[in-house]
Amino acid sequence: MTIGSTENRAILVNSWNEWDDLEEIIVGIADYACFEPTEPGNHPQLRDKKLAEIMSFPTGPKKQKTTDKANEELAGLVALLESQGVIVRRPEVYDFRQSLKTPYFEVVNQYCNVCPRDVMITFGNEIVEATMSRRGRFFEYLPYRKLVYEYWDSDPTVVWTAAPKPTMSDEMYREDFWAWSLEERFASMHNFEFCVTQSEVIFDAADCSRFGRDIFVQESMTTNRKGIQWLKRHLEPKGFRVHAVHFPLDFFPSHIDCTFVPLRPGLVLTNPERPILAEEEKIFRDSGWEFIFAPQPTSNNDEMPLFCQSSKWLSMNVLSISPEKVIIEEREKPLQALLEKHGFEVFTIPFRNVFEFGGSLHCATWDIRRKGDCEDYFPALN
Ligand code: ARG
Numbered sequence: 001m002t003i004g005s006t007e008n009r010a011i012l013v014n015s016w017n018e019w020d021d022l023e024e025i026i027v028g029i030a031d032y033a034c035f036e037p038t039e040p041g042n043h044p045q046l047r048d049k050k051l052a053e054i055m056s057f058p059t060g061p062k063k064q065k066t067t068d069k070a071n072e073e074l075a076g077l078v079a080l081l082e083s084q085g086v087i088v089r090r091p092e093v094y095d096f097r098q099s100l101k102t103p104y105f106e107v108v109n110q111y112c113n114v115c116p117r118d119v120m121i122t123f124g125n126e127i128v129e130a131t132m133s134r135r136g137r138f139f140e141y142l143p144y145r146k147l148v149y150e151y152w153d154s155d156p157t158v159v160w161t162a163a164p165k166p167t168m169s170d171e172m173y174r175e176d177f178w179a180w181s182l183e184e185r186f187a188s189m190h191n192f193e194f195c196v197t198q199s200e201v202i203f204d205a206a207d208c209s210r211f212g213r214d215i216f217v218q219e220s221m222t223t224n225r226k227g228i229q230w231l232k233r234h235l236e237p238k239g240f241r242v243h244a245v246h247f248p249l250d251f252f253p254s255h256i257d258c259t260f261v262p263l264r265p266g267l268v269l270t271n272p273e274r275p276i277l278a279e280e281e282k283i284f285r286d287s288g289w290e291f292i293f294a295p296q297p298t299s300n301n302d303e304m305p306l307f308c309q310s311s312k313w314l315s316m317n318v319l320s321i322s323p324e325k326v327i328i329e330e331r332e333k334p335l336q337a338l339l340e341k342h343g344f345e346v347f348t349i350p351f352r353n354v355f356e357f358g359g360s361l362h363c364a365t366w367d368i369r370r371k372g373d374c375e376d377y378f379p380a381l382n
Contacts, residue, residue, distance in 0.1 A: 020370035030070035033112030040173030069353040091143040104169035114357035116366035121205035203227030206255035220253035258313035264323035286380035295334035317360035
């Protein structure tokens with residue numbers, strides 16, 4: 001199926017899935033990054049439990065040295081992508097040290113724009129700015145606006161949508177979520193209720209995974225059912241199918257790209273500790289998709305960087321240059337071996353200094369253009 005044919009058009013924005021040949025991409029930047037504020041949608045924790053007893057999670061700007069190290073590794077990613085013929089663009093630098101006060105909330109500082117994946121998403125020729133789910137990230141679309149205007153001004157086929165901005169008022173959150181014990185989480189894992197309520201449309205872009213005509217959206221701490229409903233009503237009239245997906249054993253789900261990562265048509269890298277719901281797995285099986293389990297990461301959760309809020313599964317945050325070439329973090333040798341066994345050429349780069357800025361290689365990027373059109377990879381759904 002073809003929703004928008006790309007033949008004979010000088011198009012700038014065109015990306016339908018996570019794996020087609022990459023032509024142009026945005027890589028985030030760490031300047032002026034701050035520690036994420038504590039707020040009803042986010043209770044950041046220090047990794048070291050002993051330290052956490054005597055010290056609270058910091059606020060304000062990250063150290064210059066920390067930011068420099070992250071920028072160095074981001075520059076390494078840029079150099080690798082460019083060496084593979086990919087055009088790389090960067091967002092504007094934005095001062096995240098500014099506090100915010102809106103009619104509904106206040107935060108002492110904002111976060112960073114290292115992870116464009118969380119905010120911005122390309123569906124074919126359309127750029128969507130997510131609603132976002134956290135106060136400290138409310139204005140994170142701003143550093144991308146210059147790029148968006150450039151694509152929109154130069155290519156008349158580009159469609160640009162900003163999803164409804166939520167109030168981020170107290171009613172939007174379920175503060176007691178943070179106090180639930182693991183036993184309570186286990187007992188209620190099939191309710192899929194997290195720190196956001198169902199009162200407003202909420203989604204982060206990184207909860208979506210693009211498989212051509214089919215878009216899979218994880219219900220999470222950062223995306224609620226109304227958010228998925230909004231995506232469905234927005235995208236389905238254009239020919240997409242939007243499916244909610246759930247990983248009940250992930251008690252703190254946010255962003256699908258450390259849980260369920262498509263590598264090429266018919267192949268998904270899956271998280272062995274976070275299986276997808278059986279009835280949702282069936283959609284993939286019925287259309288002949290194969291799952292491969294990611295191997296255990298080389299660091300356990302306690303060995304992740306002190307201020308990093310993501311799990312060890314950042315290991316599987318793979319960025320695809322094409323259906324045959326992928327980039328992973330340099331320490332992840334078992335994953336490298338697995339991917340090579342499945343026929344991939346694997347590039348490895350150091351990226352651990354980026355982890356505390358919100359993620360790894362897939363998170364730190366936003367696809368603008370990949371070769372190829374909208375395909376239907378799920379014949380059993382027709
Ligand atoms: N919540 C994920 C985990 O800890 C991390 C996701 C990071 N992804 C991103 N796009 N920022 O496993």
